Amino acid sequence: MKIKHILFIFILIPTLFSSCNGQEKKQKEVAEERKQPNIVLLFVDDYGWSDVGFRNNTFSTPNIDQLKKEGLNFNRAYIPTPTCSPSRLSLLTGKEAIRLGMPRHIALDPNNPDAEYNLWPTDPVQMPSRNYLPLEEVTYAERLKELGYYNYFVGKWHLGHKGRYPTDQGFDKEFGTTDHGHPKSYYFPFFKDGDPNGFMKNYKEGDYLTDVLTDGAVDFINTYDKAAPFMLSFWYYSVHGPSVGRKDLLKKYQEAGLEGKYAHHAAMVEAMDESIGRVRKALKEKGIEENTIIIVLSDQGGAYTNAPLSGGKKGGNTLGEGGARVPFIIKYPGVTKANTESNTPVQSIDLYPTLIEIASGKKYNDNQIQGVSLLPILNGSDIEQRELYFFRSYEDQYAAVISGDWKLVKYHSGKFQLFNVSKDISEQNDLIGKGLEVEKKLIADIAAWEKEAVPTY
Incomplete structure (x- = not known):
């Protein structure tokens, strides 16, 4: 019996070692599979939903078109407060900007640059709006840093002046950041x-801003040598006005028959698309393309025509689809399926929890934010239907709510509009007062949301 036991032990030991080695190998494989991806967020300014080649052949956007073919296109993506500064606040924090008291863009008083709030002369209710993102707010950069990421920022900030810059909010380094919401030229x-x-001291006459910023982004990718994964946040000044197209591209569009500032705008769009192509090329040449998520998003609708959508940046209908609905594409190698679309209504606040879940590999729960993770959609599933809310305060039109196919728009003067934006993408058929049950529900819902979300001063 003893000899049998000894033989059994000799037989068992190799099996145990084999089992342990197999388990370690499996754990290593799992760890490699869950390797944190790099993330590149290309956040474009005033880039309309319709200003992309795959929707409008006026524009040449081969790189964005290619990204759509390779990734997931969100057909109904929105900005909670579609205007410069609030859109950035929401993206960084996962919160509706109005909850932090920012219904408008920053408008600093040169005589009082540290003023906490500003008033807009034509705002009918004279609502105060913050002049900077409070430093105590936790940004996606700060969250990602906790999870081991290096954060690099390029371009337009527009969330506060010196002392309230990206490097004060979790970013490790910044390039091209100024106090401005747009350039002079x-x-x-x-x-x-x-x-x-001192950003401008390194450049000379003839240099084009979009190209200069792209040089900075590409240089970061080319020289990055840390073991940690990175997130590159490239926030373009383009295609915000003044509309000044790069001269070689401008000539092309003028010869094609476009006139005035619209020709400049088309040239700016192509220069921005060329920039995206250069960033992607740098990732490929670095050998990290297949472990890098690419995200393209705009901060609000365009300043020119957004047809077939109604409204836009200007004209008093910014909460129309043309003002609040934006391009949004994600390519997550190994996760998103090529050339797919989602028609689920989503908002830019959803990127915050999505990024944290991607970086951590864990479900993120935080009742202080309003965004929800888009990972189920990225994985080919969907998220629960919810209502999306909008708020800005410049003119009579100021709030809206989207619930599935339905959209209710509210005005300070007491006016409401109701549209089925799936059947009526151009918002030409106002259904308010037609006795629809959804009208009563959305009017009650938006009133309840305002009571909870809108600060009282």
Whole structure:
């Protein structure tokens, strides 16, 4: 019996070692599979939903078109407060900007640059709006840093002046950041003043701002040598006005028959698309393309026509589909399926929890944010239907709610509009007062949301 036991032990030991080695190998494989991806967010300014080649052949956007073929296109993506500064606040924090008291863009008083709030002369209710993102707010950069990421920021900030810059909010380094919401010109000298980092001293006459910023982004990718994964946040000044197209591209569009500022705008769109192509090329040449998520998003609708959508950046209908609905594409190698679309209504606040879940590999729950993770959609499933809310305060039109196919728009004067934006994408058939049950529900819902979300001063 003893000899049998000894033989059994000799037989068992190799089996145990084999089992342990197999388990370690499996754990290593799982760890490699869950390797944190790099993330590149290309956040474009005033880039309309219709200003992309695959929707409108006026524009040449081969790189964005290719990204759509390779990734997931969100056909109904929205900005909660579609205007410069609030859109950035929401993206960084996962929160509706109005909850932090920012219904408009920052408008600093040169005589009082540290003023916490500003008032807009034509705002019918004279609602105060913050002049900077509070430093105590936790940004996606700060969350990702906790999860081991290096955060690099390029371009337009527009969430506060020196002392409230990206490097004060979790980013490790910044390039091209100024106090400005837009340049004086896209050709050098780009800005009048407000260049505390000395960004402009390195450039000369003839340099084009979009190209200069892209050089900075590409250089970061080419020289990055840390073991940690990175997130590159490239926030373009383009295609925000002034509309100044790069000269070689401008000539092309003028010869094609486009006139005035619209020709400049088309040239700016192509220069921005060319920039996206350069960033993607740098990732490929670095050998990290297949472990890098690419995200393209705009901060609000375009300043020119957004047809077939109604409204846009200007004209008093910014909460129309043309003002609040934006391009949004994600390519997550190994996760998103090529050339797919989602028609689920989503908002930019959803990126915050999505990024954290991707970086952590865990479900993220935080009742202080309003965004929800888009990972189920990225994985080919869907998220629960919810209501999306909008708020800005410049003119009579100020709030809206989307619930599935339905959209209710509210005005300070007491007016409401109701549209089925799936059947009526151009919002031409106002269904308010037609006795629809959804009208009563959405009017009650938006009133309840305002009571909870809108600060009282």
